[in-house]
Amino acid sequence: MKRIIVLSVLFLILSIKGIRGQEEDRHKNELETIIKEVESDEGKKYELIITLPINYNDERTYKTLYYLDGWWLSDLVKGSYRINYLTKEMEEVILVGLSIKGDEGAWNKQRNKDYTPSNYDKEKMKITMKSGTVELKEETTGGAEEFIRFMKGVVFDTIESTYNIDKESRGILGHSFGGLFGYYCLINQTEIFKNYILISPSIWWNKSEFLAIENIKRIKRDVNIYVVVGKSESKMLITPIRKMTEGLEEIKNERNRIESKEYEEMDHHSILPTGIYEGLELIYRKE
Secondary structure, eight states: OHHHHHHHHHHHHHHHHHHHHHHHHHHHTOOEEEEEEEEOTTSOEEEEEEEEOTTOOTTSOBEEEEESOHHHHHHHHHHHHHHHHHHSOBOOEEEEEEEOSSOHHHHHHHHHHHSOSSOOOHHHHTSOOEETTEEOSGGGSOOHHHHHHHIIIIIHHHHHTTSOBOGGGOEEEEETHHHHHHHHHHHHOTTTOSEEEEESOOTTHHHHTTOOHHHHHTSOTTOEEEEEEETTSOHHHHHHHHHHHHHHHTTOOTTOOEEEEEETTOOTTTHHHHHHHHHHHHHHBOO
């Protein structure tokens, strides 16, 4: 009887150690995330969702990926990067989500203003449109240049004064209006980012006013670009994206990675998991 009790106790101890070991292994593979509040010169308050690589080391230098719409994409971006990192030869990257405090209405208001490069032109578009519950009009759109100043003057300074950052290899990930903002930076602020993940970008904005071929010709030849769209999305969105990717094909060379994809039976939101996962894989896989 004593022998049975001793064996039972030993089994229990080994089981507890095994569980603790599994927990320790799991925690070793978790990403550390820090939330930092920042404010623009105009008094707008934002949150930076800063996620460090699994093996983060203060003495190393890291690339950064700034992803827009952190309010709802944070978990998806972090999870996609973690799976990629644990299963493939991936670079270690600091992820920075740009977010706000507030509800869905506040988030829609923020993104409609910050990510659009010009005021919505109702006469040109010939339609009244809403994004979420917010009507697109002069007062609610056209704040991209102000947001760029905020990124340069506050966001980059905050991150690059805290961590060792490769300033020449910043990346941006954007979906919908966020993708439009990324494309606008690609053609007008060519020094800011080197890596672009554009998911269903709203190139249709104001009758595709930024799609002119001379804009695409201004793109640097050493940038990496991934563009993806779902074939179940609207024709208004898909057609200008196809024209954009045709132009991007012209600047492909041995110094860059440029890839575009269309997926059957995926719409404006179901494209997100695939677009984020594959975009990270394309841009940040090790050579």
